[in-house]
Amino acid sequence: MIEYPNFLNKIFEKLENNGARAIIIGGFIRDFLLNIDSDDIDIEVYNVSSFEKLENILKEFGSINKVGKSFGVCKLKIDNFVLDFTLPRIDSKISSGHSGFDVKIEKDLDFITATRRRDFTINAIGYDVVNKTILDPFNGINDLNDKTLKMVDTETFIEDPLRVLRAVQFCSRFNLKMDKELFLLSKTMIKQNSLCELAKERIYDEIKKNLLKSTKPSLGFELLKELGALKYFPSLALREKQTWYCSMHALDKIVQLKTTNDKTNEILMLASLCYDFNSFQIQDFISKLSNDKEILNRVLVLVENLNAIKSFCLNSFNDYDLFKLSTKVNIEEIIILSESLYGLGNNIKKRAKELNILNKQMPAFLRGRDLITSGMKPSCDFSDILEDAYEAQMHGKFSSHKDAITWLRSYLLNHQ
Structure with missing residues (x-):
């Protein structure tokens, strides 16, 4: 049994009453199996003919974000949970870039075919909420248990170069080893400069996840180095062995010291x-x-x-x-x-x-208003006087506003 928030049952019940089949899939299932809390839940909805029909079913539960409509995705936020409802689809690469896909929504698509577009086997595990059964057509649970990251499909994997960086941050965050076939394909994609078609914001999103979500972020950077991806960051690539080691050690140490x-x-x-x-x-x-x-x-x-x-x-x-x-x-x-x-x-x-x-x-004891109170007219000299006053304060010449005023009188006498 996969446990999920109780409020979802009302949504699932309405979907079922409308002839739809809901399957929780992706990161929420993976994280549950790893005993990690997650507030992002992906739900694939089968037997719904259009995005508009899905939207009509869900609208009573909150305000729907339509930002992913072109990909058959609608977002719903309830409490602290972000729900992504998707329709089964087939993606075909037609041009470079994040949006260079032809997306076909197919309501009657079977789960295995629909799931084949996903990146890794550990993200292709589903949970049928009606039948209370786990769906694992690509043996993702075995890979989780073996602590191995494998891709679902070679052909669909290469269509999105970002998956190379996702692979790196998953290995780092969950302490997984990269499957040999995945490693070699990722290395080839990097050698062919596939990452160059990615916007730097997308690249950094994955690097940031490695930095902030991993208990040992150095693993991700060591893997980037092995894959040859540091060529995108020449200053890192040219590092001497000792300074590289020092940086990697510091990364992991900050995890313990972080704010x-x-x-x-x-x-x-x-x-x-x-x-x-x-x-x-x-x-x-x-x-x-x-x-x-x-x-x-x-x-x-x-x-x-x-x-x-x-x-x-x-x-x-x-x-x-x-x-x-x-x-x-x-x-x-x-x-x-x-x-x-x-x-x-x-x-x-x-x-x-x-x-x-x-x-x-x-905090500075002496302010501009104190200079005016002392009889001075506002001028460009104010900044120099206040700078000298703060220097005197840092040197311990005075430690209260009253003493600062005394210091000011003496200062002005000496600078007449």
């Missing part, structure tokens, strides 16, 4: 991949993955300040050093990166906590 924020963890892992790059190499590497300027800027800042943390740990530092560092980078993040790469940073973390600057810089 509760996925975006931050993503950025930390990317920074660990290019910790020894110069700014040009970092920009080149990130630009091949994403146009997100936040990612690029935060990675640049982390790598640029990594040597400072390493120097503090190996030599000495004072409070001013930490105050100054906190104006440039999030100290907790740079410490996680340093710990993952060098095993250094605990002493700095402790002192940054005591100074209350672990995740923010020290």
